[in-house]
Amino acid sequence: MNHCWAILLAVVGFCYVSGQSSNGASPNFQCPPHQEINPCACNVKKNGLDIMCEFTDNFHISKAMTVLKGRTSVIVFYLKLRHNNLPKLQSFIFLGIDIRHLTIHNSSLAVVEESSLSSMGIGLTQLDLSQNNLGSVPSPALKNLHHLLILNLNHNKISVVHSKAFEGLDTLEILTLYENKITTIEDGAFKGLSKKLRRLNIGGNGLTAVPKAVGHLDNLRKLEMQENSISHISERDFEGLVKLDSLGLAHNHLRNVPPKAFSHLKELNSLELDGNSITFIDPEAFVGLEVSLQYLRLGDNNIHTIPSDALKRLHRLRHLDLRSNNISFIPEDAFTGFGDSITFLNLQKNNIKFLPAMGFDNLNSLETLNLQNNKLVHIPEEIMEPIVDTLRVVDIMDNPLICDCELRWYKDWLKNLKDKDDEMMQKKRTVCTMEHEHREYPVQSMPLDRMNCVGKNMERTSASSAPSLIASALIPPLIMLNCL
Ligand SMILES: *[C@@H]1O[C@H](CO)[C@@H](O)[C@H](O)[C@H]1NC(C)=O
Numbered sequence: 001m002n003h004c005w006a007i008l009l010a011v012v013g014f015c016y017v018s019g020q021s022s023n024g025a026s027p028n029f030q031c032p033p034h035q036e037i038n039p040c041a042c043n044v045k046k047n048g049l050d051i052m053c054e055f056t057d058n059f060h061i062s063k064a065m066t067v068l069k070g071r072t073s074v075i076v077f078y079l080k081l082r083h084n085n086l087p088k089l090q091s092f093i094f095l096g097i098d099i100r101h102l103t104i105h106n107s108s109l110a111v112v113e114e115s116s117l118s119s120m121g122i123g124l125t126q127l128d129l130s131q132n133n134l135g136s137v138p139s140p141a142l143k144n145l146h147h148l149l150i151l152n153l154n155h156n157k158i159s160v161v162h163s164k165a166f167e168g169l170d171t172l173e174i175l176t177l178y179e180n181k182i183t184t185i186e187d188g189a190f191k192g193l194s195k196k197l198r199r200l201n202i203g204g205n206g207l208t209a210v211p212k213a214v215g216h217l218d219n220l221r222k223l224e225m226q227e228n229s230i231s232h233i234s235e236r237d238f239e240g241l242v243k244l245d246s247l248g249l250a251h252n253h254l255r256n257v258p259p260k261a262f263s264h265l266k267e268l269n270s271l272e273l274d275g276n277s278i279t280f281i282d283p284e285a286f287v288g289l290e291v292s293l294q295y296l297r298l299g300d301n302n303i304h305t306i307p308s309d310a311l312k313r314l315h316r317l318r319h320l321d322l323r324s325n326n327i328s329f330i331p332e333d334a335f336t337g338f339g340d341s342i343t344f345l346n347l348q349k350n351n352i353k354f355l356p357a358m359g360f361d362n363l364n365s366l367e368t369l370n371l372q373n374n375k376l377v378h379i380p381e382e383i384m385e386p387i388v389d390t391l392r393v394v395d396i397m398d399n400p401l402i403c404d405c406e407l408r409w410y411k412d413w414l415k416n417l418k419d420k421d422d423e424m425m426q427k428k429r430t431v432c433t434m435e436h437e438h439r440e441y442p443v444q445s446m447p448l449d450r451m452n453c454v455g456k457n458m459e460r461t462s463a464s465s466a467p468s469l470i471a472s473a474l475i476p477p478l479i480m481l482n483c484l
């Protein structure tokens with residue numbers, strides 16, 4: 001590995017050096033004298049200069065740029081203009097300066113003149129215009145940036161993304177428009193981006209539907225549309241997104257997940273639907289995701305039952321988050337047919353009163369189980385028995401638990417967590433109520449001697465809690481009890 005890198009770097013280094021020497025100039029990594037570019041600051045970095053101008057204005061920035069223009073073969077690896085008063089980016093302000101990463105952040109920028117950025121086509125790979133006053137995408141100024149990889153327009157005031165807004169940016173891989181005021185994205189808005197664009201963030205806007213324009217981005221891997229007002233999705237919305245790996249629809253206004261909604265997304269690995277108002281998930285909702293989907297977030301919705309019919313086909317599902325719903329009941333066969341692959345199950349903040357004896361029987365790979373903040377009074381020993389060997393994290397805090405012999409599995413399990421991470425140790429605060437004494441006990445110090453528990457193994461044998469087992473995070477098998 002290291003060897004390969006060394007060779008690669010040597011080759012790259014050679015090409016770079018020979019490329020430079022052929023035109024006679026070697027890169028200039030010397031900062032101009034401080035007083036010449038004041039109030040901007042300059043530092044020398046490995047790949048060029050790092051120049052920062054903050055809390056100043058157009059006059060001082062232009063002056064500093066003029067000084068840089070007078071120095072031959074200077075590479076400005078970073079030019080960061082932040083917290084300035086720069087309402088207009090003037091034509092030719094950067095002409096003749098080789099800038100690779102340009103940031104103009106929180107600087108009241110509203111107008112980007114066409115020829116302000118057009119001279120930067122050769123070197124510029126990252127452009128960050130976040131937190132300004134742009135009311136639209138400054139398309140004419142962007143159209144010659146043929147090497148741009150990342151464009152950040154977050155936190156501006158863009159309301160409409162016009163057709164061909166990014167035309168010319170044929171190398172762009174990442175585009176983020178998070179937290180603008182976008183209500184309309186015209187159908188041809190992303191024209192020219194389909195070959196290279198891998199990530200698109202249009203979250204935090206006012207979209208009410210999935211824009212047709214995203215359907216043409218056949219190389220997109222990650223699409224973020226969280227925090228909009230999308231109330232319906234359908235199969236057609238995602239037709240062209242055959243390479244999509246991750247889809248974010250959290251915090252929208254969805255009320256149901258219709259049949260085959262994601263059927264074109266054959267490579268989808270992660271789906272976020274949390275924070276909607278979902279009450280119904282069609283049994284066919286996840287058709288097409290059988291062998292791809294691993295992460296599914298459905299928390300903060302209004303789901304009343306584990307949507308087993310829809311989940312059943314997800315043979316690779318690892319991470320299932322159903323927190324903060326209105327699930328009150330878990331049927332015995334809730335995880336039949338798809339539970340094998342699940343390693344993480346979050347059911348916290350629901351309304352679960354009762355766990356059926358064999359309910360977790362199929363969760364053979366479960367490592368994390370969160371049942372915090374439910375209405376559980378008992379957690380039957382039988383339900384934990386099939387999973388306690390693989391579990392590394394169990395959270396049963398904030399339930400109205402009664403101290404009974406059934407809970408001994410937890411006490412034993414905790415005892416074997418000694419020396420594990422602090423987060424898990426905090427779970428020691430889990431309490432249960434000792435009914436006839438009208439007081440609470442931490443579960444790990446339940447007064448078993450006064451509880452008349454009858455069991456085969458009242459105390460764990462020393463062999464099963466050997467330090468090596470603890471160190472390797474193996475949990476000894478549950479010791480069966482008979483509580484009569
Ligand atoms: C934005 O810049 C102004 C100066 O123009 C500064 O006072 C303010 O604190 C900055 N805001 C943030 C969030 O950095």
Ligand SMILES: *[C@@H]1O[C@H](CO)[C@@H](O)[C@H](O)[C@H]1NC(C)=O
Pocket residue numbers: 302304326328
């Ligand atoms: C939760 O479900 C119960 C029925 O199980 C229902 O009575 C209650 O209204 C639901 N709560 C919400 C917030 O929908």
